[in-house]
Amino acid sequence: MRPDFWIVQTFNGLSYGALLFLLASGLSLIFGVMRIVNMAHGSYFMLGGYLGLSVALRTRSFAMAVLAAVVAIALIGMAMERIFLRRLRGQDLGQVLMTIGFALIFQDLALLIWGGDPYNLPVPAVLAGSVRAGGAVFPLYRIFIVGVAVVVGLALWLLLDRTRAGAMIRAAVDDGEMAQGVGINVPRLSLAVFGLGAALAALGGVIGAGFLGVYPGADSEVLPYAFVVVIVGGLGSLPGAMAGSLLVGLLDNFGKALFPELAYFTLFAPMALILAIRPTGLFGRSG
Amino acid sequence: MIRRRAIFAVLVVGALALLGPLLPSYPLTLVTQALIFGILAMSLDLLLGYTGLPSLGQAAYFGSAAYAVALLATERQVGFLGCVVAGIVLATIIAAVFGIVAIRARGTYFLMITLALGMVVWGLAFRWVSLTKGDNGVAGVPRPELGALSLVAPLPFFYFVLAMATLSWVLLGLIVTSPFGLGLKGIRGSESRMEALGYNVWLHKYLAFVIAGAFAGLAGVLWAYYNGFVGPIDVQLVTSVEALLMTALGGPGTLIGSALGAGIIVFLKNFVSVYTKRWLLILGAVYIGVILFAPRGLVGALRRRGS
Amino acid sequence: MVGDQALRLEGVTKDFGGLRAVDGVTLEVRPGERRALIGPNGAGKTTLFNLISGALPVSAGRITLFGRDVTRAPARRRAALGLARTFQITNLFPDLSVADNVVLALQAHTPSRFAMLRPVGAFRELQSRARATLDAVGLTAVADAVVRNLSHGEQRQLEIALAIAGRPRVLLLDEPTAGLSPAESQLMAGLLARLDPAITVLMIEHDMDIALELSSHVTVLHYGCVIADGSRDEVRADPQVREIYLGA
Numbered sequence: 001m002r003p004d005f006w007i008v009q010t011f012n013g014l015s016y017g018a019l020l021f022l023l024a025s026g027l028s029l030i031f032g033v034m035r036i037v038n039m040a041h042g043s044y045f046m047l048g049g050y051l052g053l054s055v056a057l058r059t060r061s062f063a064m065a066v067l068a069a070v071v072a073i074a075l076i077g078m079a080m081e082r083i084f085l086r087r088l089r090g091q092d093l094g095q096v097l098m099t100i101g102f103a104l105i106f107q108d109l110a111l112l113i114w115g116g117d118p119y120n121l122p123v124p125a126v127l128a129g130s131v132r133a134g135g136a137v138f139p140l141y142r143i144f145i146v147g148v149a150v151v152v153g154l155a156l157w158l159l160l161d162r163t164r165a166g167a168m169i170r171a172a173v174d175d176g177e178m179a180q181g182v183g184i185n186v187p188r189l190s191l192a193v194f195g196l197g198a199a200l201a202a203l204g205g206v207i208g209a210g211f212l213g214v215y216p217g218a219d220s221e222v223l224p225y226a227f228v229v230v231i232v233g234g235l236g237s238l239p240g241a242m243a244g245s246l247l248v249g250l251l252d253n254f255g256k257a258l259f260p261e262l263a264y265f266t267l268f269a270p271m272a273l274i275l276a277i278r279p280t281g282l283f284g285r286s287g
Numbered sequence: 288m289i290r291r292r293a294i295f296a297v298l299v300v301g302a303l304a305l306l307g308p309l310l311p312s313y314p315l316t317l318v319t320q321a322l323i324f325g326i327l328a329m330s331l332d333l334l335l336g337y338t339g340l341p342s343l344g345q346a347a348y349f350g351s352a353a354y355a356v357a358l359l360a361t362e363r364q365v366g367f368l369g370c371v372v373a374g375i376v377l378a379t380i381i382a383a384v385f386g387i388v389a390i391r392a393r394g395t396y397f398l399m400i401t402l403a404l405g406m407v408v409w410g411l412a413f414r415w416v417s418l419t420k421g422d423n424g425v426a427g428v429p430r431p432e433l434g435a436l437s438l439v440a441p442l443p444f445f446y447f448v449l450a451m452a453t454l455s456w457v458l459l460g461l462i463v464t465s466p467f468g469l470g471l472k473g474i475r476g477s478e479s480r481m482e483a484l485g486y487n488v489w490l491h492k493y494l495a496f497v498i499a500g501a502f503a504g505l506a507g508v509l510w511a512y513y514n515g516f517v518g519p520i521d522v523q524l525v526t527s528v529e530a531l532l533m534t535a536l537g538g539p540g541t542l543i544g545s546a547l548g549a550g551i552i553v554f555l556k557n558f559v560s561v562y563t564k565r566w567l568l569i570l571g572a573v574y575i576g577v578i579l580f581a582p583r584g585l586v587g588a589l590r591r592r593g594s
Numbered sequence: 595m596v597g598d599q600a601l602r603l604e605g606v607t608k609d610f611g612g613l614r615a616v617d618g619v620t621l622e623v624r625p626g627e628r629r630a631l632i633g634p635n636g637a638g639k640t641t642l643f644n645l646i647s648g649a650l651p652v653s654a655g656r657i658t659l660f661g662r663d664v665t666r667a668p669a670r671r672r673a674a675l676g677l678a679r680t681f682q683i684t685n686l687f688p689d690l691s692v693a694d695n696v697v698l699a700l701q702a703h704t705p706s707r708f709a710m711l712r713p714v715g716a717f718r719e720l721q722s723r724a725r726a727t728l729d730a731v732g733l734t735a736v737a738d739a740v741v742r743n744l745s746h747g748e749q750r751q752l753e754i755a756l757a758i759a760g761r762p763r764v765l766l767l768d769e770p771t772a773g774l775s776p777a778e779s780q781l782m783a784g785l786l787a788r789l790d791p792a793i794t795v796l797m798i799e800h801d802m803d804i805a806l807e808l809s810s811h812v813t814v815l816h817y818g819c820v821i822a823d824g825s826r827d828e829v830r831a832d833p834q835v836r837e838i839y840l841g842a
Contacts, residue, residue, distance in 0.1 A: 037395050087579065092394060093341055094578050097535055100528055101574030108568035220524055224406040227399040235395070261417070264410030271403065272388045280396070464713040466697075466706050466720075469690075473698045476687035483647060483681075484756065485673030485702040494708075 004136040009257050010250065015142035017249020018149030019212075022204030023222065024229035025156060025241040026197030032173035032236025033186075033193045035092060036085065039099040041201050042223030043106035044073050048202030049214030050114050053121050062124045069206040070199045077198025081191055103219065111216050118215035121206065141211055148207060152200070156238055169193060173236045225252070228267055232274050234281030243282055292460070299543075300453050307445050316513075319445045321553040322452040323509045325546035328533035329459050330502035335531070336539030337463050338495045339475030341398045343527045344405030347385070348378035348500040350522030351408060352507030357425035357517040358418075367431035371508050378504020379497060381408070386496040390489055393478075405527055412519045424518025428511050438512070448509055452546070455502055459542055462498065471495055532570065536577050538584025547586060598661040600625040600764050600794035601646070606655030608641055608818075615641045617818035618655070623764075623794055623811075625660075630805040631798045633815035634838060639798045640682055642815065643766050646796075647679045648672045659764065674703060676763030680753040682772055682798070688742040692733055692752060695741060696724040699759035724759070731755045731785055747778040754785060758793075765789070767797040771804060779804060802839075806830075814838075 027041045048069040056065035080102060088094040123141055130139045160166035171179040172189055180186045205214070212218075225248060233244025248267060255266025274282065307315065327349055334340040352374035359365040359373055389400045412419045419425070430439040438444045462468050470491050473481050481488050511517050520526065529552060537548030555573070560566050581588050601623040608616040616638045623629055631639050644650040646657060648669035657665045664672050687695050700720050701707045715721065728734045731751045736744060741752065750770060757765055770786065771779040783804045789795065799805035806812070812829040814822040822832045829835055 031395070035395065037398055084575070084579075091582070093335075094582055096341070096395075096398060097531070098575055098578045100531070101571040101578070104528075104567045104571030104574065106571075108565055108571070112565065112568075224403050224524075227403050231396065231399055231403065261415045262411075264407040268404070268407045458711075461713070462710045464715075465710045466701050466712075466714050466717065467708055467710045469694060469698060469701070469714050470707055472690060472694075473687050476689060477685055479649065480681075480685045480687065480756070481698075481702075482669040483649070483673065483679055483685075484699050485670045485760070486707070487670055 004134065005257075007134065008136050008138075009253055011136075011138055011142065013250035013253035014246070015145050015249075016253055017246045018146045019204050019208045020225055020229050020249055021149045021241060021245035022152060022200050022207070023226045024233070024245050025152075025238060026200035027226050028230045028233065028235055028237065028241045029169070029173075029193050030197040031230065033169060033176070034085075034190045035176075036095045036099065038194075038197070039096060039223070040080070040103040040106060041197070041226060042219035042221075043103045043110075044077060044198045044201035045205035045208070045222050046110060046214065046219040047076070047106060048073050048205030049121065049209035049218065050110055051202075052206030052209055053114075053119050053214055056122055060122075062122070062127075065121070066203065066206050069202045073202035073205075074195040074199035078191055078195040081194040085194075086187065086190075107216070107219055110219075116216055118213050119209075120213045121209035123210040127210075139211070145207055145211070148203070152203070153238075153242060160238060165192075224264075225267075228271050230281070232271055232281055234283035237281075237283040240281060240283030296453075296456065296460075300449065303449055304446070307442060307449070312441050315441050315445055317553060317557055318550075319441070319448050319513060321550040322448045322546075323506050323513055324530070324533060324549040324553055326452055326455045326506035326509070327503055327530050328537070328545035328549045329455060329542055330499040330506065331530045332534045332539060332542055332545040333459060333463065333471075333495055333499045333502070335534055336541065336545075337468065337475060338471040338492060340492060340496070341394070341531070342389075342401040342496075342499070343398055343524070343531060344385070344389075344401030344403075345499070345503045345530050346522050346524070346526035347405040347408040348382050348503035349507040349510065349526065349530075350412065350517070350519075351381055352378040352504035353511040353517040353521050354412065354419060354425065356508050356511035357428045360428050360511075361425060367433060370511075374508035374511070375501055375504040378507060379501045382497045382500020382503075386493045386500075390493045390496055402524065402527070405522070405524060409519055409522045409524070412522045419519075422519060424516055426516045428515045428517065430512055430515075444513070448513070451505065451509060455505060456542065456546070459502065463542065467491070467494070529570070532574055532577070534584075536573070536581075536584055538587030538590070541584070541586040541590065544584050544586030548584065598625075599623060599658070600627070600660060601796065602656075602658040603646070604656040604658075606642070606645055606657060607653050608638075608645055608650065609653040615818050616645065619815070619818070619820055621813055621820060621823060623796055625763075625794050626792055627811055628795045628809040629797070629811040629813060630809040631796060631813050631815060632800075632802070632805055636817075637815040638818040639815055640768055641818075643679060643768050643796075643798065646672075647677060647766060673760075677766070678757040678760060678762035678764070679766035680757045680768055680770060682768040684746075684749045684753055686741045686749060686752055686756070689740065691738050691740055692728065692744070693721075693724055693737045695752060696727050696755055696759050697721070699756040700724055700727070703760055727755050727759045730758070730788075732781075746773050747775070747781075750774060750778075750782065751785065754782075758789065761790075762793060764794045764796070767795060767799075769798050769800060771799065771801050783807060 023045055027038060030036060030038050051072055052065040052069035055068040056062060084098055085095055088098060127141045127144050130137050160170055168184045168189055171184060172186055176186055229241060229244035229248050232247060233240025251266050251270055255262065259266060327345060331342060331345050334342050355374040355377045356370040359370050385404045389397060389404060392400050413421055430444060432439065438447050470486060474488055474491055478488055533548035533552050534545045536551060537544030556566055559569055599622045603619050603621050606616060606619045619642060633639055645652050648667060652665060656663060659672060659675050659677060662675060687698065697714060697720055700723050706717055728737055731754055733748060733751055733755060736748060741749065754770060771782050774782060779801060786808050797805065797809060806826050810825065812826055813820055814829060814835050816838060822829050822835050
């Protein structure tokens with residue numbers, strides 16, 4: 001293998017990992033605060049892509065597409081939490097089943113509205129080129145994705161570590177009952193976190209649509225990746241989501257490039273290994 | 288109590304057996320399909336309803352067994368018994384391997400791990416084209432002909448499936464009322480207490496997981512012969528999700544509820560698709576409706592009313 | 595020459611991050627002894643029980659059960675050696691019947707727990723032993739009731755039943771009278787007084803009267819350390835103990 005093969009594959013893995021981070025960080029936060037496994041998270045990703053597509057085609061503005069997708073999906077997410085999920089506080093399985101129900105509805109609605117063909121999100125010309133370095137070609141768009149993920153990662157870290165809201169989130173992740181006991185409005189916090197998680201997923205979806213495209217089934221294809229990331233990284237942990245998405249992105253990419261027939265297997269083996277050693281993931285906490 | 292259950296079982300099976308010849312061909316095949324998925328749903332109930340382990344990966348064992356039968360029958364001309372045994376054994380082995388990873392986890396983690404493991408199998412089915420024919424699937428699985436007894440026509444095949452479903456129901460029923468089954472219910476109730484009492488909780492869960500995999504494999508074997516065609520959808524998340532809905536709808540922890548749920552979902556699916564393509568939308572709405580209005584499932588709600 | 599103590603703890607310590615909940619606890623319980631473990635709230639008593647039963651791993655120290663080192667052994671191993679416990683916060687099987695709860699406790703140490711093809715009801719010996727246990731604790735009348743529907747007092751009785759069903763050699767009782775009315779507490783005290791004298795009992799109890807009535811020996815825990823250890827009268831007279839319980 002020529003050296004630039006490894007460089008390009010590493011870069012590709014990094015950019016895919018960046019996308020996964022956007023998706024998984026939201027999933028991880030939602031679980032951390034609310035103990036819900038949001039099976040509709042992949043749907044948020046896909047709907048973000050589709051909505052972004054529609055807005056982009058209509059307004060010819062990438063920025064508008066991103067903004068519209070993020071805001072709309074955040075609102076949908078919050079509505080889902082407030083109107084439906086909240087009724088099932090404490091019923092873990094019930095909540096999971098309900099999110100599955102929504103995932104099915106979203107999947108079919110997307111098929112109904114946008115049809116069965118795959119689409120590519122038109123990206124702004126400034127991001128369409130590529131950079132040559134050391135004999136390898138790096139598409140600018142992928143660099144952009146990594147950049148967005150880094151910015152979001154930093155922003156999330158600042159939010160969690162430096163702001164009052166972040167402290168409340170961390171308290172709720174640590175011990176929801178105690179947090180409620182010291183006066184933190186956990187229901188309102190749950191609503192906000194759910195919205196944030198949905199927004200992050202949608203951001204991943206609309207940006208990802210620029211190089212992955214958006215198509216029916218994108219939701220159920222990307223969801224297991226998000227799960228592997230949070231399982232490996234540990235539910236409720238932001239550094240876990242970062243480490244996990246990087247690991248999964250690289251493993252998936254190298255796996256596909258080197259052993260195309262074994263696909264998900266390259267994910268499974270390390271995941272199994274990590275879980276065998278640490279059942280709650282790299283950075284997870286038990287219980 | 289056991290006697291009452293036995294009488295009830297005989298009545299139900301007897302009624303179905305008598306109903307068979309009276310039904311026209313299409314409804315008969317639907318009932319057959321419902322029985323096959325009933326076995327799958329009951330296998331999930333063992334895990335979910337009795338042990339408290341929510342698995343979203345039963346399709347992995349169901350589909351693998353189906354693929355085994357399909358490939359062996361069409362490519363190697365392996366006989367009926369060979370295919371059946373191979374299918375169930377494969378499903379059991381995969382469950383035994385996956386169980387080692389999955390059983391360490393609890394609750395939510397378990398759900399996600401079984402989902403991811405199920406996707407691994409799907410990925411193999413989809414990508415390992417040289418083995419599984421990828422998206423095209425494996426077609427042309429012949430109905431078995433056992434000497435003089437031919438299972439090609441709908442009615443004899445229905446009876447065969449009915450016999451298998453009854454066997455599964457009886458075996459699973461014995462398991463859940465046995466000391467081992469009581470142990471599973473104990474685990475569902477309080478793992479910490481079970482540990483304190485001296486049980487090897489991991490082992491109990493693992494055994495339940497493998498047994499559930501074996502029964503899911505049986506369902507898969509029957510599905511391959513029923514459908515004549517096996518494709519990636521049979522190992523896909525959607526199939527695991529449908530199984531979960533069948534159990535949730537019928538009532539987790541009742542066994543018969545899962546079979547009932549399977550019947551309802553199969554009929555709903557086939558009935559609904561005559562009028563609209565929006566089957567998934569309706570399935571999703573049914574899911575949400577069940578959770579909101581019948582959290583213990585139909586049979587669960589009936590039992591509650593009765594006691 | 596000291597014979598095999600029923601239970602021996604040497605320097606047992608438990609840290610939770612920066613918090614030291616149990617600090618170098620050393621104690622020995624003789625076979626057949628009745629010992630009370632008392633101390634103010636937060637003294638580390640339940641944590642100590644969790645360490646002894648194996649629900650939590652120790653950070654340091656050694657735990658020996660009838661001469662066997664069980665420091666690293668999982669809970670089920672210790673149960674197999676004859677250790678049983680009750681829980682301060684009732685920990686039963688809420689959706690099962692009272693009888694089934696006891697059967698679960700009984701079959702835990704028998705090979706029949708893996709029997710898959712015969713109904714539980716067919717195991718006569720298990721069923722009769724379950725009835726006997728329920729008789730011993732006075733729950734025969736509610737044998738078929740679902741635990742969820744029992745009164746708190748009845749649930750506490752069942753807690754005891756689950757622990758004594760398997761004829762343990764060492765019994766850890768974590769606040770058996772927690773949440774009971776005075777009348778119910780008296781009933782519980784009567785039940786405990788009737789326990790097989792061969793069983794070694796270590797009991798956490800807040801009700802001082804009951805604790806001292808049922809035990810000959812007392813260990814006092816304060817901030818995770820043993821501050822007094824001796825007979826009832828010795829501990830009652832100990833100045834440190836008096837200060838904690840009477841002075842403050």
